[in-house]
Amino acid sequence: MKGRVYLIGAGPGDVELLTLKAVRALASADVALVDDLVNREVLRFLRPDASVINVGKRGGCRSTPQAFIERQMVRLARQGKCVARVKGGDPFVFGRGAEEAEALRAAGVAVEVVSGITAGLGVPAALGIPVTHRDLAHGATLITGHARAGQTIDWRALAASGTTLVVYMGIAHLPQIAAELRAAGLAADTLVAVIQNGTLPGERSVVTCLQDVVSDVARAGIGSPAIVVIGKVVGLAAARAAPAVRQVA
Numbered sequence: 001m002k003g004r005v006y007l008i009g010a011g012p013g014d015v016e017l018l019t020l021k022a023v024r025a026l027a028s029a030d031v032a033l034v035d036d037l038v039n040r041e042v043l044r045f046l047r048p049d050a051s052v053i054n055v056g057k058r059g060g061c062r063s064t065p066q067a068f069i070e071r072q073m074v075r076l077a078r079q080g081k082c083v084a085r086v087k088g089g090d091p092f093v094f095g096r097g098a099e100e101a102e103a104l105r106a107a108g109v110a111v112e113v114v115s116g117i118t119a120g121l122g123v124p125a126a127l128g129i130p131v132t133h134r135d136l137a138h139g140a141t142l143i144t145g146h147a148r149a150g151q152t153i154d155w156r157a158l159a160a161s162g163t164t165l166v167v168y169m170g171i172a173h174l175p176q177i178a179a180e181l182r183a184a185g186l187a188a189d190t191l192v193a194v195i196q197n198g199t200l201p202g203e204r205s206v207v208t209c210l211q212d213v214v215s216d217v218a219r220a221g222i223g224s225p226a227i228v229v230i231g232k233v234v235g236l237a238a239a240r241a242a243p244a245v246r247q248v249a
């Protein structure tokens with residue numbers, strides 16, 4: 001079987017944040033299976049004769065079932081095709097890339113992971129926020145704001161960690177997250193940045209504090225996809241991002 005699959009991270013949005021390795025993998029693909037959050041501009045690196053299959057969800061629609069995506073990749077690879085599975089950010093950070101790699105390997109399909117810049121690092125960085133800093137944060141925790149049914153997120157332990165908290169998929173649960181962190185002892189004036197569509201032309205962001213984050217985000221009309229960054233490092237963005245709303249045209 002000559003076919004293979006590249007699990008490619010396309011980065012947070014800005015096409016220039018694509019890695020050289022991702023560009024090379026895209027150029028070698030016969031077919032690309034592309035997630036919603038991927039900037040379609042990256043598809044310009046495919047060969048003109050490559051086909052594109054859009055998968056994933058947008059605007060609350062049902063996503064293509066995971067099992068279907070995995071079956072498609074196995075089927076195409078068994079036909080000898082080179083498949084580019086293109087995901088936003090990094091495929092192994094909240095991207096179900098690990099599940100896909102496992103399924104492919106179990107089916108005997110060669111798979112190569114091409115890491116990308118994850119939104120939780122690249123999006124704050126574009127705003128001037130380093131997630132770690134020698135004086136301000138000795139570490140960073142990447143966490144989902146959207147636990148699966150039956151799972152709980154220990155916000156108390158996260159608050160006690162003293163690390164910068166970088167929350168993916170946190171917008172829908174922002175009131176609960178803010179309340180839990182306050183109850184866990186984080187001060188009302190703990191700095192928070194919420195950045196929607198980071199690194200893209202429609203980027204919007206709010207720099208605020210834990211006490212005001214819910215009302216400020218609602219007032220600014222910020223929605224998904226957004227990264228929430230909580231901690232002292234957010235102060236380093238204050239010079240660039242207005243405390244209310246910063247909108248990049």
Ligand SMILES: C[S@@+](CC[C@H](N)C(=O)[O-])C[C@H]1O[C@@H](n2cnc3c(N)ncnc32)[C@H](O)[C@@H]1O
Pocket residue numbers: 011012013037087088089090091092093094095117118119120123167168169170195196197198199200224225226227
């Ligand atoms: C299913 S996760 C995928 C994460 C992706 N694998 C990564 O490494 O960035 C989707 C979440 O990533 C975040 N996200 C992805 N792209 C973003 C962007 N350009 N701006 C802000 N948040 C983004 C949002 O929290 C969104 O809900």
